[in-house]
Amino acid sequence: MLAVSDGGKPDLTMSEFALNKLEEVFTKLKRSVWVFHLNTGSCNGCDIEVLDVLTPYFDVERFGIKLVGSPRHADLILLTGPVTIKTIGKVVRAVKAMPRPRLVLALGSCGVGGGIWFNTYATLGGYPQLEKILKDAGVEVDRVVYVPGCPVRPEAIIYGVAVLLGLLQPKSKHRRVSAVEG
Amino acid sequence: MRMVKFLKMLSISVREGTATRKYPFESPLVTPEFRGKIEVDPVKCVGCGACTRICPPKALTIGNEGDEIVLKYFEGRCIFCGMCAYVCPQKAITVSKEFELATWELGDLYDEVVHTTVKCRICGKPFTTVKFVKEVEKRIDNKVPEDLLTVCPECRKKLTARKIGSKVVGVSGE
Ligand code: SF4
Ligand code: SF4
Ligand code: SF4
Numbered sequence: 001m002l003a004v005s006d007g008g009k010p011d012l013t014m015s016e017f018a019l020n021k022l023e024e025v026f027t028k029l030k031r032s033v034w035v036f037h038l039n040t041g042s043c044n045g046c047d048i049e050v051l052d053v054l055t056p057y058f059d060v061e062r063f064g065i066k067l068v069g070s071p072r073h074a075d076l077i078l079l080t081g082p083v084t085i086k087t088i089g090k091v092v093r094a095v096k097a098m099p100r101p102r103l104v105l106a107l108g109s110c111g112v113g114g115g116i117w118f119n120t121y122a123t124l125g126g127y128p129q130l131e132k133i134l135k136d137a138g139v140e141v142d143r144v145v146y147v148p149g150c151p152v153r154p155e156a157i158i159y160g161v162a163v164l165l166g167l168l169q170p171k172s173k174h175r176r177v178s179a180v181e182g
Numbered sequence: 183m184r185m186v187k188f189l190k191m192l193s194i195s196v197r198e199g200t201a202t203r204k205y206p207f208e209s210p211l212v213t214p215e216f217r218g219k220i221e222v223d224p225v226k227c228v229g230c231g232a233c234t235r236i237c238p239p240k241a242l243t244i245g246n247e248g249d250e251i252v253l254k255y256f257e258g259r260c261i262f263c264g265m266c267a268y269v270c271p272q273k274a275i276t277v278s279k280e281f282e283l284a285t286w287e288l289g290d291l292y293d294e295v296v297h298t299t300v301k302c303r304i305c306g307k308p309f310t311t312v313k314f315v316k317e318v319e320k321r322i323d324n325k326v327p328e329d330l331l332t333v334c335p336e337c338r339k340k341l342t343a344r345k346i347g348s349k350v351v352g353v354s355g356e
Contacts, residue, residue, distance in 0.1 A: 059202045109239065112291070113259030116239040126258075128288060147284045148291065150261035155210040160284035162206065170285035172257065176294040177224045179253075179313060 032064025033161065035105075036074035036098070040091050040130075041123065042081030045151035046108040050078055052154040060158060071097040076164070078157075082110040082117045083124040091130065092137050101142040105160050109150040210281075217262045218281040222255060222295050226274035229253055229297040229311035233266035233275060242266055251297040251311050257283055258291040272317075302334035304341075309334035 037050055053060050054067055068074050071094045083091060095102065106127035109115040114125030124130055127144065134141060147160035162168040203211075229251055231244045241260040244253045267275040285291060299308035300315050315331050333341060 056201055057203060058205065062202070109241075109259050109261050112288075113241075113256060114239075115259060115261060118239060118259060143286070145284050145286055146258055146288060146291065148258045148260065149281060149283070153210070153281055155205050156281050156284065158205055159282045163284045163286070170287075170290060171280075172283050172285045172290040174287075174289050174292055176296065179224045179227055179229060179295050179297045179311070181313065 032066065033075045033103075033165070034066050034068045034073055035076045035078050036068055036071045036094070037078045038071070038080070038091065038094055040079060040081035040087045040111075041084030042108065042110055046080035046110070046149075049151045049154050049157065050080065050107070053157050058154045058158065060161075063158075063161075065161065071095070072099070074098055075101070076103040076105060076161075078105050078107055079111050079127060080107045082114045082126055083130045084122055085124065086122075088124065088130070088133060092134060092139060095134060095141065096137070096139045100140075102140065103164060104141050104144045105157070105164060106144060106146045107149075107152050107157065107160075109148055112146045112148050115150060212279050216279055216281075217264045217277045218279045219257055219262070219277075219283060220255065220260065220264070220266060221276050221278050222253065222293065223274045223276070224295050226272045227253065227270075227295055227297075228272055228274075228313040228317045229295070230271060230314055230317075232269050232271060236265045236269045238263060238265065246299075246308060247296075249299060249308055251299050251308065253295040253297065255293040256291060257293070258288065300332065302337055303332040304337040305334060307334055 037047070039047055052058060071077065075098075077095060077098065079091075081087075095104070104127065106112050110117065111127050113128070114123060117123045118125045124133070127146070131141070131144070143164060145160050145164040147156055149156050152160075159168065163170050229244065231253075234240070234242045234244045234253070239259045239261055241256045241258075242253065243256075244251065246252075262277075262281075264277045267273075267277050283291065297311035297313065300310050300312055301308050319326060319331070330338070
């Protein structure tokens with residue numbers, strides 16, 4: 001169905017690895033994370049904020065975070081955009097090209113839930129939908145962090161990376177309250 | 183020549199200082215106009231659904247869940263436009279400055295307000311919230327015919343049609 005041709009070699013299922021070795025790998029990752037910026041059809045708002053994070057103003061290289069040109073060198077994918085139908089094949093290939101552990105930061109309201117394009121004919125509607133396709137293609141992703149915002153603030157991206165690496169606990173909690181008679 | 187240029191840079195950087203934000207170690211720059219996550223006040227909200235209709239990405243939705251009506255807010259899809267706060271007739275929505283929302287669990291990004299419902303007198307289907315009916319009664323001084331408040335829109339249509347029908351045919355009663 002999807003054109004995920006990568007020499008025809010099936011991706012190894014490494015869920016045991018994800019379960020047992022991930023924490024160990026994370027302690028190593030605290031030293032530095034190399035990121036690959038993957039635009040899946042975003043409006044470029046989030047991409048500009050990603051660039052902002054890399055400029056001297058926010059200078060994430062002080063944490064060892066470095067932008068690389070190929071997913072094969074990356075630990076983390078900065079995924080922006082609602083995943084347009086046209087990009088699916090390429091996105092799956094880029095994620096598949098990453099070495100384990102595969103980490104994804106779904107950025108922006110588009111990346112998290114499709115944003116204002118959550119139900120159009122031309123988009124999938126964000127990372128949660130893409131995850132199903134990745135599963136079908138046998139591509140495992142070890143950890144995902146969702147970072148809402150439209151566009152995401154550079155600070156929010158830095159915060160997201162900290163949450164991803166387990167340096168900070170997420171603040172958001174599911175809240176379900178009864179409407180009180182007032 | 184190059185060296186001279188470099189020295190020039192040095193004097194500028196001494197004058198201007200460090201440009202880099204210390205962000206995780208200092209509070210972020212948040213202007214008074216900044217819009218972050220919204221908060222729905224469960225005391226003020228009546229469950230009218232006006233906010234769900236204006237919301238551009240439908241981050242706010244309202245729907246029946248069994249015997250309850252639930253107003254759901256999905257932070258993950260919100261574009262932080264503040265239209266819902268502007269349109270809410272009860273002023274139940276406030277726009278906060280919170281933007282550090284990153285999380286592992288998609289479920290953490292949902293906020294829900296659960297409303298008790300009024301059931302239709304005829305078909306028994308829950309069709310609106312108790313608080314909404316009370317608010318409507320308050321706003322128009324209890325001058326609403328009972329039918330309008332206790333009968334769901336579908337049953338009301340049938341009821342009206344039957345009334346008109348009976349007038350035309352000349353038969354009284356329902
Ligand atoms: S989240 Fe907003 S800024 Fe980012 S790609 Fe989507 S529409 Fe653009
Ligand atoms: S518009 Fe206001 S009162 Fe109506 S459902 Fe939304 S939050 Fe509640
Ligand atoms: S701020 Fe805008 S996008 Fe967010 S819930 Fe309100 S209307 Fe919807």
